[in-house]
Amino acid sequence: MKYVDEYRDAELARTLGSEITALAEPGRHYKVMEVCGGHTHTIYKHGIEDHLPESVELVHGPGCPVCVIPMGRVDDGISIARQPNVIFTCFGDMMRVPGGNGSLLDVKAEGADVRFVYSPLDALKIARNNPDKEVVFFAIGFETTAPSTALTLMRAKAEKLRNFSVMCNHVTIVPPLMALLESPDLRLDAFIGPGHVSTVIGCRPYEFIPADYGQPVVVAGFEPLDLLQSIYMIMRQLAEGRNEVENQYGRVVPWEGNLRALDILQRVFELRPYFEWRGLGFISQSALKLSQEYADFDAELRWDIPGVRVADPKACQCGEVLKGVIKPWECKVFGTACTPETPIGTCMVSSEGACAAYYNFGRFARSKERAGA
Amino acid sequence: MGTEKVDLEDEVLARIERQRKLRPRFREERVTMAHGAGGKATHTLVEGLFARAFANEALAELNDAARIEIAGARLALTTDGFVVKPLRFPGGSIGELAINGTVNDLAVSGAEPIAIAAAFIVEEGLDADVLRAETEAMAKAARAVGVSVVTGDTKVVERNKADGMYITTTGLGVRRSEFDLSGQSIRPGDVVLCSGFVGDHGMAIMLARGELDLDADITSDTAPVWEQAAALMETAGEDLRVMRDPTRGGVATVLNELALDADLGVILDEASVPVHPAVQGACEILGIDPMYVANEGKLLAVVGPERAADALVALQAAPGGEHACVVGAVAEEPQGMVLVRTGFGGTRIMDMLIGDPLPRIC
Ligand code: SF4
Numbered sequence: 001m002k003y004v005d006e007y008r009d010a011e012l013a014r015t016l017g018s019e020i021t022a023l024a025e026p027g028r029h030y031k032v033m034e035v036c037g038g039h040t041h042t043i044y045k046h047g048i049e050d051h052l053p054e055s056v057e058l059v060h061g062p063g064c065p066v067c068v069i070p071m072g073r074v075d076d077g078i079s080i081a082r083q084p085n086v087i088f089t090c091f092g093d094m095m096r097v098p099g100g101n102g103s104l105l106d107v108k109a110e111g112a113d114v115r116f117v118y119s120p121l122d123a124l125k126i127a128r129n130n131p132d133k134e135v136v137f138f139a140i141g142f143e144t145t146a147p148s149t150a151l152t153l154m155r156a157k158a159e160k161l162r163n164f165s166v167m168c169n170h171v172t173i174v175p176p177l178m179a180l181l182e183s184p185d186l187r188l189d190a191f192i193g194p195g196h197v198s199t200v201i202g203c204r205p206y207e208f209i210p211a212d213y214g215q216p217v218v219v220a221g222f223e224p225l226d227l228l229q230s231i232y233m234i235m236r237q238l239a240e241g242r243n244e245v246e247n248q249y250g251r252v253v254p255w256e257g258n259l260r261a262l263d264i265l266q267r268v269f270e271l272r273p274y275f276e277w278r279g280l281g282f283i284s285q286s287a288l289k290l291s292q293e294y295a296d297f298d299a300e301l302r303w304d305i306p307g308v309r310v311a312d313p314k315a316c317q318c319g320e321v322l323k324g325v326i327k328p329w330e331c332k333v334f335g336t337a338c339t340p341e342t343p344i345g346t347c348m349v350s351s352e353g354a355c356a357a358y359y360n361f362g363r364f365a366r367s368k369e370r371a372g373a
Numbered sequence: 374m375g376t377e378k379v380d381l382e383d384e385v386l387a388r389i390e391r392q393r394k395l396r397p398r399f400r401e402e403r404v405t406m407a408h409g410a411g412g413k414a415t416h417t418l419v420e421g422l423f424a425r426a427f428a429n430e431a432l433a434e435l436n437d438a439a440r441i442e443i444a445g446a447r448l449a450l451t452t453d454g455f456v457v458k459p460l461r462f463p464g465g466s467i468g469e470l471a472i473n474g475t476v477n478d479l480a481v482s483g484a485e486p487i488a489i490a491a492a493f494i495v496e497e498g499l500d501a502d503v504l505r506a507e508t509e510a511m512a513k514a515a516r517a518v519g520v521s522v523v524t525g526d527t528k529v530v531e532r533n534k535a536d537g538m539y540i541t542t543t544g545l546g547v548r549r550s551e552f553d554l555s556g557q558s559i560r561p562g563d564v565v566l567c568s569g570f571v572g573d574h575g576m577a578i579m580l581a582r583g584e585l586d587l588d589a590d591i592t593s594d595t596a597p598v599w600e601q602a603a604a605l606m607e608t609a610g611e612d613l614r615v616m617r618d619p620t621r622g623g624v625a626t627v628l629n630e631l632a633l634d635a636d637l638g639v640i641l642d643e644a645s646v647p648v649h650p651a652v653q654g655a656c657e658i659l660g661i662d663p664m665y666v667a668n669e670g671k672l673l674a675v676v677g678p679e680r681a682a683d684a685l686v687a688l689q690a691a692p693g694g695e696h697a698c699v700v701g702a703v704a705e706e707p708q709g710m711v712l713v714r715t716g717f718g719g720t721r722i723m724d725m726l727i728g729d730p731l732p733r734i735c
Binding site: 009010013014041044045046047048049050051096105106108109110224327329334335336339359360361362363364 | 707710
């Protein structure tokens, strides 16, 4: 893993940090949203915010695929997992996400056969090895993970595996961004574009952001220096009055995306007319389901699932937090009904969500702020 | 920002703080894997159920080993259940773990291991050679630290009920330190020592399970730390505040416990914690922080600043301590939290795990 170190040099980071500070207009406050949960993780893990001036604030976006799954979908998954003879598979971190009434981890404790896998292909392997069981894969993720689900389905079809199906919760990145941008109370200045998603979809889909909304987008990699550099690129655009899509992650992200992967997605999936996002409500054309050709493998058709919608509590204000309108602590249920142990909104589900992070470390952030002031 | 708003924010934070300080209650309807993962859920179970029900002075400290005094003899008593899949893994096996794990719980409590009791729960159909090999591994590990297995118990359960075998060991030791080691005795300015490379055991187990498409040369670090502990006690004397073995939950969990117990801050210098490149690489790929990964032959010690340098030299001279180093310090702030200085020149708070989605590893 040697190559990693050159992207983690503290000296270089300090230099970039001071260049960012130099670009910041005195008296102006900048809000930059990192769309992707992976970026949030890097920012947090390496303490990137310590290299930024106080006037540059990072707002964590809706790009954590686990956090955006609404309670109703979790409940639907659970109802399948509870069926006799089913082996229900999903990614490890999905198991903790609460539905309206408990999580997959809870059903597992009740005796359901819920297993976590590292890739959909592992689920396929389980199906091959257990021909007398029904194996269901609970698919989540943006365009990043959707191709591997698609490949798995293609293989299942080629092998004529009858006991394998997928409950598809794949979502797409652009519609929620559009929904955020459409809201009149948005308080953002620019976007850090998601690196992994863009390896598949490329940079073109973001062009509407500068074109229609006048905001810069820089697609960034996942090493800490990648992020600092992308913030620097954003600040330069803002300072120069430009707004365009730039690609900081050129070593991995082709401008046009991965045409082969896109083609596979086309074949295996089709757009849902709408999909519910935890905390953000319904967003049209924001998720994928299996196409007609793969309908035989669609767990939602194979089982009679309740499909109930568990409404986000009225007081939930994730949308406002994501838009940067309010701070987590200003949400009416923050810290009372909504806590990391009993999360209501998306921002509280993962420990890196804005609300969870504030719940755990807010006190520290405050004292740091005071010391700095 | 107006003062009114600031005050409201403080109010919200203060309310969270009050909730957090409440003694946990075990309210769950069912036990989940998270209750065994060593993080927050485990704490809720132990403090909210066991500590309440068995309430007594020795237990209340919730140390690696309980301190008891009988007719003037200063003893330490500990017990540990070993469930590990696979039974053998690169660098060790369940039998070796069962001895070293208990020896180490005594060692970090400042006690020289004297005697061990072992209970075996064996699954019907287990290859007898496996049982022979594990018994031999235990005998060998016990001899190596001069401890005797003096009593035991055997139960056989039906097929598919015990992953081959489980072992529970209980250890009795004599406390050699004149001073009481305790997490509450740490003070700002104290130095945190780590006895070597971290994350090896947990990673070795995870890879040995063969569920990941990942090949790396990682072996478990299972080993006794009694000699390291003895060397620290001798060199640092009363400046040795506390020792812990970072098993399940890793270095992160131990440091969080210390910070909470003492209501002080622990500052960890991430770049100075030794991590083998293979472990770092595997962690990177799996999205795991090596600070949360289990160790079975390491100790963390907090030493007063005056004798920290000597303690480090003594630790490095003890077997298995060659790579020991200073990894952090105790500070006034941030109270009850662990602050990491990252190699990237930033900071972050290192929290306790809420649960663990990964396979159980020890
Ligand atoms: S406190 Fe909960 S409901 Fe409110 S914004 Fe945060 S995550 Fe959403």
